[in-house]
Amino acid sequence: MNTRTLNTFSKIYGLAGIRVGFGAASEGIVRTWLQVKEPFNVNALAQAAASAALGDEEHVQASCRMNEQGRQQIYEGQSRLSIPYYESMSNFILAELGEHAEILYHKLLERGIIVRYAKGWGLPGHIRISVGTAEENQEPLDAFGEVLVHTT
Structure with a gap:
C-alpha cells in the first residue's frame, strides 16, 4: 500500500x-x-x-471559523473588484488575474504584500493569497483596487 x-x-x-x-x-x-x-x-x-x-478542539474550531470568515471577506472583495477566483477549503485563495498577474504580483511585493505567483504551478495568470486576520486580508484587496487601475 x-x-x-x-x-x-x-x-x-x-x-x-x-x-x-x-x-x-x-x-x-x-x-x-x-x-x-x-x-x-x-x-x-x-x-x-x-x-x-x-x-485543543476549541482553538481548532475558532481557527476554522476565522479562516472561513477571512475567505468570505476576500471573496467579497475580489467580487467587488471583478477579480475571478477559485473557492477554497484551505487557508488560501487562487485569484485569476490573467496576463497582468506577474506585474500585479511584483507591485504587491513592492508594497510589502506577500502573495505567491502561481506560474511555478503552471498557472501564470494566477496568484495565491493566504487568508489571515481581517486587517491582513484587506491589505491585498486595497492594493488590488489601486494597482489594477494603473495596470489595466
Missing part, C-alpha cells in the same frame, strides 16, 4: 513558527522519508506544543 498523509500544525493549530508536523504512511514510504529528512527531530518544546494543540 502506497498511501500517505502529511499534516502540519502551521495554520489551524497556530504553530507555524515551530515547524512541526506529522505523517503516516506505509513502511516503505516512511523508510524513504527517513533517508531525506533533516538529521535532527523536532525539539521537546515543539513536541509539547504540538501535543497540547492536538487536544
Whole structure:
C-alpha cells in the first residue's frame, strides 16, 4: 500500500513558527522519508506544543471559523473588484488575474504584500493569497483596487 498523509500544525493549530508536523504512511514510504529528512527531530518544546494543540478542539474550531470568515471577506472583495477566483477549503485563495498577474504580483511585493505567483504551478495568470486576520486580508484587496487601475 502506497498511501500517505502529511499534516502540519502551521495554520489551524497556530504553530507555524515551530515547524512541526506529522505523517503516516506505509513502511516503505516512511523508510524513504527517513533517508531525506533533516538529521535532527523536532525539539521537546515543539513536541509539547504540538501535543497540547492536538487536544485543543476549541482553538481548532475558532481557527476554522476565522479562516472561513477571512475567505468570505476576500471573496467579497475580489467580487467587488471583478477579480475571478477559485473557492477554497484551505487557508488560501487562487485569484485569476490573467496576463497582468506577474506585474500585479511584483507591485504587491513592492508594497510589502506577500502573495505567491502561481506560474511555478503552471498557472501564470494566477496568484495565491493566504487568508489571515481581517486587517491582513484587506491589505491585498486595497492594493488590488489601486494597482489594477494603473495596470489595466
